[in-house]
Amino acid sequence: MSALVEAQDLVKHFPVSRKIGQVLRGEHPAVKAVDGVSFAIGRGENVGILGESGCGKTTLGRLLLRLITPTAGEIRFDGQPLAEHSGDALLSFRRRAQLVFQNPFDALNPRFTMATSLAEPLRNTRVPAKEHQDRIRTAMRRVHLPDVETYADKYPHQLSGGQLQRVVLARALVVEPEFIVADEPVSMLDVSVRAGILNVMKEIGEQMGLAAAYISHDLALVRYVCERTLTMYCGVVVEDGPTEEVVHRPQHPYTQALVKAVPVPHVHQSREPLPIKGGVPDARNPLSGCRFRDRCPYAFQRCAEEVPPLREIGRGHRAACHLLD
Amino acid sequence: MPILEIEDLCVHYVTPQGVARAVDGASFVVEPGQIVGLVGESGCGKTTLARAIPRVMPKSARVAGGRILFEGEDLLALPARRMNAHRWKKIAFIPQSAMNSLDPVYRVGRQMSEVLIERGGMDKRTARARSAELFAMVGIETGRLDDYPHQFSGGMRQRVAIALALALKPKLVIADEPVTALDVVVQRQVLDVLRALQAELSLSVILVTHDISVVAYLCDAVVVMYAGQVAESGSCDDVLARPDHPYTMGLCNAFPDLARSQGKLVPIEGAPPSLLDPPRGCRFAPRCPFRVERCDEPPPLTRMRPGHRAACWRSGEAAALRIRASRTDTWEQIGARVA
Numbered sequence: 001m002s003a004l005v006e007a008q009d010l011v012k013h014f015p016v017s018r019k020i021g022q023v024l025r026g027e028h029p030a031v032k033a034v035d036g037v038s039f040a041i042g043r044g045e046n047v048g049i050l051g052e053s054g055c056g057k058t059t060l061g062r063l064l065l066r067l068i069t070p071t072a073g074e075i076r077f078d079g080q081p082l083a084e085h086s087g088d089a090l091l092s093f094r095r096r097a098q099l100v101f102q103n104p105f106d107a108l109n110p111r112f113t114m115a116t117s118l119a120e121p122l123r124n125t126r127v128p129a130k131e132h133q134d135r136i137r138t139a140m141r142r143v144h145l146p147d148v149e150t151y152a153d154k155y156p157h158q159l160s161g162g163q164l165q166r167v168v169l170a171r172a173l174v175v176e177p178e179f180i181v182a183d184e185p186v187s188m189l190d191v192s193v194r195a196g197i198l199n200v201m202k203e204i205g206e207q208m209g210l211a212a213a214y215i216s217h218d219l220a221l222v223r224y225v226c227e228r229t230l231t232m233y234c235g236v237v238v239e240d241g242p243t244e245e246v247v248h249r250p251q252h253p254y255t256q257a258l259v260k261a262v263p264v265p266h267v268h269q270s271r272e273p274l275p276i277k278g279g280v281p282d283a284r285n286p287l288s289g290c291r292f293r294d295r296c297p298y299a300f301q302r303c304a305e306e307v308p309p310l311r312e313i314g315r316g317h318r319a320a321c322h323l324l325d
Numbered sequence: 326m327p328i329l330e331i332e333d334l335c336v337h338y339v340t341p342q343g344v345a346r347a348v349d350g351a352s353f354v355v356e357p358g359q360i361v362g363l364v365g366e367s368g369c370g371k372t373t374l375a376r377a378i379p380r381v382m383p384k385s386a387r388v389a390g391g392r393i394l395f396e397g398e399d400l401l402a403l404p405a406r407r408m409n410a411h412r413w414k415k416i417a418f419i420p421q422s423a424m425n426s427l428d429p430v431y432r433v434g435r436q437m438s439e440v441l442i443e444r445g446g447m448d449k450r451t452a453r454a455r456s457a458e459l460f461a462m463v464g465i466e467t468g469r470l471d472d473y474p475h476q477f478s479g480g481m482r483q484r485v486a487i488a489l490a491l492a493l494k495p496k497l498v499i500a501d502e503p504v505t506a507l508d509v510v511v512q513r514q515v516l517d518v519l520r521a522l523q524a525e526l527s528l529s530v531i532l533v534t535h536d537i538s539v540v541a542y543l544c545d546a547v548v549v550m551y552a553g554q555v556a557e558s559g560s561c562d563d564v565l566a567r568p569d570h571p572y573t574m575g576l577c578n579a580f581p582d583l584a585r586s587q588g589k590l591v592p593i594e595g596a597p598p599s600l601l602d603p604p605r606g607c608r609f610a611p612r613c614p615f616r617v618e619r620c621d622e623p624p625p626l627t628r629m630r631p632g633h634r635a636a637c638w639r640s641g642e643a644a645a646l647r648i649r650a651s652r653t654d655t656w657e658q659i660g661a662r663v664a
Contacts (some may be wrong), residue, residue: 196592220581261509263538
């Protein structure tokens with residue numbers, strides 16, 4: 001099976017304003033949001049991209065959809081380099097790859113009815129008008145809002161958060177994409193409706209053979225929809241493996257801490273202090289060697305000297321830590 | 326004696342569309358040294374209730390009835406000046422976006438000192454020393470007192486907000502969604518700080534949250550609110566393991582659980598009712614898969630076991646309902662009904 005999306009040594013730096021000394025020395029400080037990431041997503045595969053705020057996961061998602069251009073590295077979609085697309089090829093890519101927004105309350109134009117919002121991607125990708133009705137009906141059925149007529153003339157403020165997020169999802173699905181990027185798709189929603197949205201996402205993934213990248217900081221949510229999980233830390237991937245492996249036998253010390261940090265809904269649970277200290281690292285000046293070493297309880301000499309490579313440690317399981325050498 | 330007793334509290338908002346009964350007859354108690362979680366969906370009245378205790382309510386809100394007894398004294402009957410004297414010193418409130426409420430143009434230490442000087446009557450030097458103490462207490466290096474808020478991460482600002490709330494040694498701290506905007510690792514660190522401080526200072530805490538896992542991790546007792554009323558209350562141990570109200574059952578099942586193998590998540594279909602015109606009977610009935618005819622009348626909050634109360638006509642059959650509530654198809658039929 002060839003991969004649908006392949007990222008090779010992907011880098012995205014955002015320049016920051018320079019001080020006079022930096023200008024004179026010819027330095028170009030930048031936030032290294034994504035700093036050398038390689039992975040592939042297979043057709044129909046759901047991959048979770050896990051990490052704290054500031055780790056570069058949202059930037060990675062935007063790169064995958066070519067909403068921003070990489071500083072270096074390459075993304076291939078269905079074997080074709082994304083950077084080379086233009087005109088019709090780009091339009092076709094826009095149809096095949098879609099974004100699901102984080103905040104359903106902001107994602108829809110408040111002056112558009114649902115019917116207008118849902119038809120917009122179809123118009124943008126030049127789907128013939130006579131197909132619109134059918135496409136919208138199918139998409140709405142997929143997100144369990146079968147009663148299209150009830151919603152067609154409604155404006156965003158007339159719907160609840162859960163209904164809105166379903167419409168946002170349907171809007172990504174009307175163009176029948178092969179790949180979606182969902183950035184924290186349920187973080188703005190109430191718990192009671194989250195479960196419904198997650199169930200819908202899982203279901204459409206299976207029905208449509210959709211490949212997806214789910215970006216989240218919550219391993220419990222990622223686990224529910226994704227068979228594979230990538231953990232990012234400060235712009236790089238530190239672990240990549242089957243989700244159940246990552247949940248039960250996390251190999252990288254950072255992933256181990258993330259797993260421990262997730263509270264569970266039972267009174268009887270571990271309340272040991274987390275093994276890691278400190279906060280999100282400075283993405284302008286990542287540490288030499290392993291970027292996690294200042295928070296890592298196991299760091300030793302070598303971690304400062306050598307960058308740990310992402311190495312195979314099990315079937316389909318990779319991690320970047322010298323301890324695993 | 327409980328430190329806080331809320332009796333039949335009603336808080337209404339006057340809106341152009343009518344009167345919204347955001348809190349409509351809520352009762353619960355907080356024992357000294359207890360951490361109580363107040364949970365529910367958005368719009369169930371938990372923030373309104375939390376804000377009514379220190380009486381920091383928006384203008385459109387008015388208390389329509391009930392009592393809030395703090396150490397036996399009815400806060401609602403206090404003249405404004407006496408109430409003001411209680412704030413910070415006895416009751417501290419950490420609003421939802423506290424971490425964003427620090428003034429960006431003043432150094433954090435100065436903002437802390439301001440509270441200590443204005444409210445606590447300290448002189449500048451004592452206030453500075455106390456600020457350093459508070460910083461140490463929430464685990465921030467005291468050297469950072471001279472930083473500006475933008476130099477702090479979200480988690481650190483949230484800790485500053487907690488430190489500020491503790492500045493004048495209150496007995497009761499009310500924190501509205503203190504960890505909602507935070508990442509899991511930072512969330513855990515902030516919760517651990519709260520727990521350590523609670524034990525050290527024997528505080529009583531009311532924690533408003535929508536996250537059952539946070540309640541399970543931190544709280545001793547839980548009050549589940551639905552549509553302005555208390556649906557169920559009791560010790561965390563008891564309520565989370567053996568919920569007696571279908572809404573609590575639903576909330577527990579809607580949560581992904583990392584510790585167990587994941588079955589299908591079970592959503593609660595539908596949405597909470599409008600508080601302008603809530604259902605006359607049980608307010609959860611329109612979304613409840615176990616609704617019976619009797620539910621057209623409001624169920625009283627009934628004592629089930631010591632310290633455990635639930636407002637459901639069918640709580641006697643709770644054991645059987647719990648099993649049915651764990652299945653998706655039980656709730657799906659409601660989906661069809663409310664749609």
